Amino acid sequence: MxxxxxxxxxxxxxxxxxxxxxxxxxxxxxxxxxxxxxxxxxxxxxxxxxxxxxxxxxxxxxxxxxxxxxxxxxxxxxxxxxxxxxxxxxxxxxxxxxxxxxxxxxxxxxxxxxxxxxxxxSGLIQFCQGFSEPGAGSDLAAIRTRATRDGDQYAINGQKIWTSYAATADYCVLLARTDPASQRRDGISMLLVPTNLPGITIRPIPNLLGIEGGEHGFCEIFFDDVRIDISARLGAENGGWAAAMDALAFERVGQPRFARALRLLDLTAEQCAQRGELEDPIVAEKLGLAIAACQAARVLNYRVVDSRARAEPPGPEGNVARMASVQADQLAADMVFALSPDALDDDSMADEAMRSAMPAGHAAGSIEVNLNIIAERLLGLPRAS
The missing domain is CATH 1.10.540.10 (Acyl-CoA dehydrogenase/oxidase, N-terminal domain)
Incomplete structure (x- = not known):
């Protein structure tokens, strides 16, 4: 190889x-x-x-x-x-x-x-992803937002939550149920919805990171009888689940968090060396474990990239890579925080590393969702009740 x-x-x-x-x-x-x-x-x-x-x-x-x-x-x-x-x-x-x-x-x-x-x-328009809902984040197939057909239009009613970039996005890639009698994965469509339409309300969600919505913070979006032409639908009516799964498969390996984590660990190691702390075996071990976790995440992500390069369909290997990336990112942040003398200062490297790593386990499916998929599809275990 x-x-x-x-x-x-x-x-x-x-x-x-x-x-x-x-x-x-x-x-x-x-x-x-x-x-x-x-x-x-x-x-x-x-x-x-x-x-x-x-x-x-x-x-x-x-x-x-x-x-x-x-x-x-x-x-x-x-x-x-x-x-x-x-x-x-x-x-x-x-x-x-x-x-x-x-x-x-x-x-x-x-x-x-x-x-x-x-x-x-050309970089002229930006998107946010309207997938998760209250009660349908970890279980995406349980979405309740409706897009009801009314002639050549849909009337959208519902709510999305934990939507990154909603405050600055021009369009929302929205999952909505277009067949009111459907359940689970059936009857869901994907729509490209302008965020400035009447009936759309975007509200920032205050959070522990100290970001109250803002330019990237999490938001919730409310749809109150939002009218949109059926030409805004992406793909076939009631056929949005496949497109959503394609999106999530690419999203899980789209951000190589391990690369940024490795760079932060390198900078931390340089600072430790300047202070003469790398001679301490405990410090060296902590850094070594974090670096090893990042390298393991790199290899697992490369496996998924190789599969993509071969035009193979996405599988649960993406969930494994996602889990490894999140764990590596969080371990690296812990190490940077533990080894930085200014860790408690606002805007320090440790502060930013921790703020970045904290929400990593929620984007592109929570840790629990990814673990369930790995358990079912790779290990053959029964679905968690």
């Missing part, structure tokens, strides 16, 4: 890294994660996306006809690693690159493709 990166992936990563060296401002830092950043960070990412788009770095995996560079799955993942070690200057556009755009290419009409894809590839 060849463990080295393909030469084209290394060349592409070096090219992008050089570009970031030249273009990122002095105040930008890996510790200024988009998850906990403020208005300045959000505005920068939105503007910087156009620069990335002009170089073909924003949606590089897309076909050239849609504004991409047709890079391989390996090149795309290497690019994601570069971005994550640099604080992810794409902002929320990574969602468009990884799964919203590919979903539109696969399930969209010609009109949807011509309208959305050029704007996305």
């Amino acid at each position: 060849e463990f080295a990166w393909p030469p084209e992936a290394l060349r592409f990563a070096s090219e992008v890294s050089d570009f970031l060296d030249q273009e990122l401002p002095d105040w930008w830092s890996i510790t200024s994660n988009t998850l906990t950043a403020g208005q300045r960070h959000f505005e920068f990412c939105r503007g910087f996306a156009e620069k990335l788009a002009n170089r073909g770095y924003l949606m590089p995996n897309w076909p050239r006809e849609y504004g991409g560079r047709e890079v391989s799955s390996w090149e795309l993942y290497k690019l994601s690693e570069v971005f994550h070690t640099r604080g992810e200057p794409r902002g929320q556009h990574y969602m468009s690159a990884n799964w919203v755009g590919p979903a539109i290419m696969r399930y969209g009409t010609a009109e949807q493709k011509s309208f959305f894809l050029p704007q996305m590839a």
Whole structure:
């Protein structure tokens, strides 16, 4: 087995890294994660996306006809690693690159493709993901938001929760039940809903991270008789479950959290060395365990990328990679916090590492959901009651 990166992936990563060296401002830092950043960070990412788009770095995996560079799955993942070690200057556009755009290419009409894809590839519009609901987060198939057919329109009523980026998104990729008599996975459709329609209310959710909604914080979205044309539906009516599963499969490996965690551990090790603490076997062991966890997550994620490169259907291996990434990210944050003398200071590296790692176990399916899927599909255990 060849463990080295393909030469084209290394060349592409070096090219992008050089570009970031030249273009990122002095105040930008890996510790200024988009998850906990403020208005300045959000505005920068939105503007910087156009620069990335002009170089073909924003949606590089897309076909050239849609504004991409047709890079391989390996090149795309290497690019994601570069971005994550640099604080992810794409902002929320990574969602468009990884799964919203590919979903539109696969399930969209010609009109949807011509309208959305050029704007996305240019960095002009952004999306949020309207999947989870109160009582239907861990059990997504239990969604109750309705999109009731009324001639050539749907009337949407319901609520979504824990929606990242909702406060700044132009569109919500919404899962709603279009067959009122259906249950579970049947009767669900996916809709591309403008967030500025009458009847939509977006409210920030205060949280322990100290982010009250803001530019990336969690929000809840209320739909009160929101009217939208049936042309906003992505794919067949009542056929949204397959598109949702495709989206989640890509989302689980879309963010290489281990890459950022490894960079933070490297910086922490450098600081420990400067203080003469690396000679302490306990300190060395703590760092070594965290680094090993990150490397294990890297290998498991690469396994999924390899499967994607072979055009194999997504499977539970993505859940395993997701679990490993979350655990590595949280262990690394614990180590950075434990070994940093300024850990309790606001905006310190340890503070930012902890703020980033805390919600990692909820995005793209909670830890419990991923464990259940692994237990059922890989280990053959009975479904948890």
